[in-house]
Amino acid sequence: MRILVVGGGTAGTIVANNLARRLTGETRAGKVRITLLSASDRHMYQPGLLYVAFGHMTPDQLYRDEASLLEPNIDFHVDPVTKFNLDKNQVLTAGGKTHDYDILVIATGSRMVPEETPGLNEGAEFFYTEASAVKMFKRLREFQGGKVVVAVGVPHKCPIAPVEVMFMLHDYFKARGIRDKVQLSYHYPIGRIHTIENVAIWAKPEFERIGVATETLFNIKEVDVKNKLLKSEEDTEVPYDLLIVIPAHRGMEVLETENLGEGGWIPTDRFSLAMKGRDNVYVVGDTTNLPVSKTGSAAHFQAETLAENIASIVKIGAPVRDYDGKVYCFIEAGHDRATYAMFNYQNPPDLKPPSKPMHWFKLSYNQMYWTSVRGLL
């Protein structure tokens, strides 16, 4: 049995490690081969980028060598896939190799696409890549006062980030002693200030308390860089001195060029995580088209479910459980406090009051992630 995992991010790494541990005997006996293909030899802890943007972490703290995270019975190659021949059960790579498989797991993740919105690359700051997070921090450092506008593209990775960044901006400017010279405003695509109703209900008075102005039903259309104006699809506009945007995302380009899914999101069964129309191809993490948050936590829970099912297919010929839609997101709430949102397909999140211990837990998780991605936690 040849199991091929494409993508060395959170989902792909957890799937590979979890499988390797469950199938140790089978791999040792040569009955199963687990191969992981990644575009990079490094693994980034992506939630740390928000901390980089505020100077709380440096980029080097976000990385580990991917090989150091993997079980020894995983055949790992840094060689991105360039072509998927699903009818022939094989993929082709940039290095010119062909990999045949019996089971394929696609976990290639997502990427921000600010270039698709006129003026956004020129006019806005981001924190979804290392370079953009460092640049945003430098802009914040030199900022002496004025209108700071935060706006949100659709779809985007880490749906809690827009709320967190407001609390962190408030704390940051307060610490510098210039909060009274900064006007913060928050512009959100739907009719409340967060897509999770309980988060919106909680965050609204919190935003009022720290002086954040809000505008809802605001979808980014373009940036007039010359006049420093952000314009919406709803024909409103807002002036800014510093513009911070959570940009729209797409799946990886190869999935679009290979026609595997519109926007780079692969049609996926919400319970089995199988690619629709294929019984030996599975999809996990941001890559799915599921109506589930694109976060490391969703990727983690999907990966655990899928690995257990693939191991069961190897051992008994059938999967053993469904993915239930579980997501768990920390929410940094400012003043060294945090809370969390946990939910699945059937149960909405029940938000708890923010606390300092939860903030410390989040800071601890920034290190515990490396245990998590090894499939141990």
Place this chain on the structure above:
Amino acid sequence: MSEMRIIDARDTFCPGPLMELISYMKRASVGDEFELLSTDKGSINDIPEWIKKVGHEMLSSEQVEGVWHIKVRKAK
């Protein structure tokens, strides 16, 4: 006219039905039609509100066995 496409946003709390719809509408062409399936009772208000504000077209909405079926057309 293109075929009506289904967006299955049932039992979703994040990103939620309206965010799903916006995501699909952004990539669509003028004239494309979508049928959004939602179990969120808020959809019956917030989706028509957004459709009207942005200038798209609301075609119909009905509840069948606990699921809202909301049909819209991209108009600009």
